[in-house]
Amino acid sequence: MTTMAADAGAYEAVFDAALAADERIEPRDWMPDEYRATLVRQMAQHAHSEIIGMQPEANWITRAPSLRRKAILMAKVQDEAGHGLYLYSAAETLGTSRDELLDKLHSGRQKYSSIFNYPTLTWADVGAIGWLVDGAAITNQVPLCRCSYGPYARAMVRICKEESFHQRQGYELLLALSRGTEAQRAMAQDAVDRWWWPSLMMFGPPDDASAHSAQSMAWKIKRHSNDELRQRFVDICVPQAESLGLTLPDPELRWSEERGHYDFGPIDWDEFREVLRGNGPCNAQRITQRRRAHEEGAWVREAAAAYAAKHGEAQA
């Protein structure tokens, strides 16, 4: 009993020292159970967001208005599937299988980013998602490249590179619309009006109401607070919106000399909570499509497993 407690204490000291020295924690290293659970929860939610996030954009693949845009969009949606793959693999290093995590997604026990519960109503939404949603994701994720857990940090390095392509492509799509016909311009402005506030909500609740933040910061899973990242995002977007020739739908948005940041209006956290609770415009639709794809694919996965068993093939 005493030796075991002493051992646990020694392991914990090694773990704490690694964190303090900004070293990476690797899959075989000892780690506290809650650290492991927090990482699995966060990586799973992130992976789920990548694959659910394919839906609103795939919605426009078959209607993309030029072949060049169609190729860009298809490649983007494919990238998101790839991000899902990296992240499920990173979560597997902590002993949780992709099947297990998908099961939790399908049964509603794990979440995905609420932003994907909004609909893509026009082609301009594809641009707004790239510019704002991928943009917010990058702001959130760049610090994760220095996350204390090695496999997660390394997955994020690859992902962030691709997300920054997506962000630029989205911006460029909106720029083409904003410089286009009156109808195209209006389409772009309408999309930005609808996606701006949900994008700000992507950073999570304000710091004083965030449940997991403090512990995650101490573990160096998280490096900056929600409000800090949100402010950083607003500061990046305002000049970009100006270059686009589009307005952001916030009358209180203005530069504050004393803070050295843009001030912005209050966020409707009631809407955030409602969407989180399942009452967003597309929650049911997204999870239904995901479940259906999974269920309709069951016979394919069974066939692959049966074939592999017969032929001694390593399973895909």
Next chain:
Amino acid sequence: MTAALALGDDALVLSHRLGEWAGRAPVLEEEVALANIALDLLGQARVLLSLADDEDELAYLREERAFRNVQLVEQPNGDFAHTIARQLYFSTYQELLYERLAHGSGPFAPLAAKAVKEVAYHRDHAEHWTLRLGDGTDESHERMRRGLDALWRFTGELFEPVEGCEVEWHTLHDAWLTRITSVLERATLAVPEGPRRGGWAAGAGRQGIHTEPFGRMLAEMQHLHRSHPGATW
């Protein structure tokens, strides 16, 4: 440029159909694989159509009767086995055709030389899944059989000579049938019986005669572009 349109439309239309799978594939790896194939085909289509005229005008502003693709590629996705059957028939054909074009001296030789590598992967992917589904479970075997049977009647058209492609169509056909027979045997599946084409005397798709689902596919594909005449995107 009959040939550029024929080959370009094949690639454009099949790419579109594969794009419909996005977000609906049976496993995440197949989201990536199907998108890869769709992207390769779209890339080929853009080069080929640009040889003929403006790629977007051709893709978005032609009426159904002006498209020159074979009917096989416009067939709706169906279940995963149906899609794989379509992929197997088409990619086997496309690889054999592009190999020949790559070795020829015609205007498509450079494109074909590049595309044949991509298409070899598409064919490999289709064969891989034909084996797994054919020799997997009873259900997958049955679904694969149904897909192969249903699409068999669209395979004759693949070997209608295309003006401008210097290819021996007879030997191309024989090579195709040999290859398909061998894959299906390994997959414990029978080569379908029955006619290889519908009742049209014409080359059907190659002459602009398509099947009903194609019009609806084009309506979806062209709607936004046509709603904003003259706009750039």
